Amino acid sequence: MPADGAADRRNDSPSSPLPATPVLTGNGNANGIGSLPMNSNFRLRLNPRQDHQPESYEDLQSEFTPILFSSLERYLPPNLLNVPRETKHRYMREVLRRYSTEGERNRVQKHREYRLKITSSYQPLYRDLYKLNATDFFTPSFLNAFMAIDRNRDESIKSIMSEPAPGIYTFNMLQPRFCEMLIAEVENFEKWILETKFRIMRPNTMNKFGAVLDDFGMDAMLEKLTEDFVRHIAKIFFADVGGFSLDSHHGFVVEYGFNRDIELGFHVDDSEVTLNVCLGKQFSGGELYFRGVRCDQHMNTEALPEEIFDYSHVPGHAIIHRGRHRHGARATTAGQRINLLLWCRSSVFRELRKYQKGFVNWCGECQREKRERIRQAVTVKRMELFRGQGEAAS
Ligand SMILES: O=C(O)CCC(=O)C(=O)O
Numbered sequence: 368m369p370a371d372g373a374a375d376r377r378n379d380s381p382s383s384p385l386p387a388t389p390v391l392t393g394n395g396n397a398n399g400i401g402s403l404p405m406n407s408n409f410r411l412r413l414n415p416r417q418d419h420q421p422e423s424y425e426d427l428q429s430e431f432t433p434i435l436f437s438s439l440e441r442y443l444p445p446n447l448l449n450v451p452r453e454t455k456h457r458y459m460r461e462v463l464r465r466y467s468t469e470g471e472r473n474r475v476q477k478h479r480e481y482r483l484k485i486t487s488s489y490q491p492l493y494r495d496l497y498k499l500n501a502t503d504f505f506t507p508s509f510l511n512a513f514m515a516i517d518r519n520r521d522e523s524i525k526s527i528m529s530e531p532a533p534g535i536y537t538f539n540m541l542q543p544r545f546c547e548m549l550i551a552e553v554e555n556f557e558k559w560i561l562e563t564k565f566r567i568m569r570p571n572t573m574n575k576f577g578a579v580l581d582d583f584g585m586d587a588m589l590e591k592l593t594e595d596f597v598r599h600i601a602k603i604f605f606a607d608v609g610g611f612s613l614d615s616h617h618g619f620v621v622e623y624g625f626n627r628d629i630e631l632g633f634h635v636d637d638s639e640v641t642l643n644v645c646l647g648k649q650f651s652g653g654e655l656y657f658r659g660v661r662c663d664q665h666m667n668t669e670a671l672p673e674e675i676f677d678y679s680h681v682p683g684h685a686i687i688h689r690g691r692h693r694h695g696a697r698a699t700t701a702g703q704r705i706n707l708l709l710w711c712r713s714s715v716f717r718e719l720r721k722y723q724k725g726f727v728n729w730c731g732e733c734q735r736e737k738r739e740r741i742r743q744a745v746t747v748k749r750m751e752l753f754r755g756q757g758e759a760a761s
């Protein structure tokens with residue numbers, strides 16, 4: 368597909384979890400202690416009670432993940448903060464049910480069952496990969512950058528990053544041994560699929576190969592990677608797309624080369640921020656091409672010359688960009704290329720976007736239109752002023 372062809376919105380990945388901290392309106396008026404009042408309108412506070420210590424809901428069964436209840440608890444109406452845990456659980460469950468459609472809940476439930484089927488019989492090759500072990504996974508330069516405290520940390524993270532084009536950052540991230548082990552783990556998983564004839568879901572409709580790491584047990588490790596590392600980077604470089612509030616991810620590997628996918632068409636990711644790390648092996652081709660960041664409205668507009676950028680993958684090295692940064696991957700012409708992808712999302716950013724109108728500062732075309740409007744307004748004003756002066760002089 369030509370680089371300037373229509374970009375494809377990739378929204379076919381498994382549904383993301385519900386927002387961890389939904390911001391709903393009102394102060395709530397439920398007064399139930401023990402049982403919930405039938406006429407409760409199931410509202411939450413607008414702002415969380417920071418001094419309230421939420422309970423753990425790990426042992427309570429429901430269609431929603433327990434962590435969601437702990438996150439939501441601070442938003443409960445004041446009179447519900449200290450009622451029995453089961454009452455709070457029922458109240459929040461009702462809020463969440465109203466928030467997500469039945470179809471959505473069924474999809475999440477089906478996906479959970481699918482994952483359970485895999486994890487209950489797949490035997491990992493390297494169990495060490497399933498828990499984030501920073502010293503074994505990361506290069507010393509990457510790890511050291513995160514060791515610095517508070518404000519120095521931002522500076523040291525910036526110091527290991529290159530910005531070869533606006534909004535695109537690259538850095539050395541993964542140790543060769545970790546890359547080898549992850550590739551071997553994916554191959555082991557694929558062997559298991561062939562042997563068991565299990566039908567797996569590919570990362571998305573554009574890939575015929577590759578695997579979703581979250582589906583065979585790596586979700587907790589990748590969640591920690593998102594929370595402890597990617598979110599810090601995103602907070603510094605991608606605050607305009609909610610980088611500081613990334614709260615879910617879709618983690619997968621893509622595989623290119625002989626008997627695998629060849630290339631990847633021009634698209635945007637279903638993410639606010641995407642981390643893409645090359646794991647190996649040896650290959651030729653497979654360059655990423657970028658063509659500027661766009662909002663929904665301007666998805667198919669031309670790229671400006673300064674937005675054209677090509678990047679060649681290097682094993683162990685990461686590239687991080689906004690999901691809305693239009694891109695594609697050229698054909699891998701020899702060897703095999705395997706990359707780790709982490710599409711990171713912010714439920715808060717997505718919710719807020721619904722209310723935002725007008726130009727967005729992260730879309731290249733919105734910014735171009737804005738500059739053009741200002742230029743025209745200045746031209747009109749200047750002509751008015753000069754006309755006035757001319758008339759006064761005559
Ligand atoms: O192959 C690559 O490196 C790019 C992959 C990608 O953009 C994606 O899977 O969203």
Ligand SMILES: [Fe+2]
Pocket residue numbers: 634635636641694
């Ligand atoms: Fe992508």
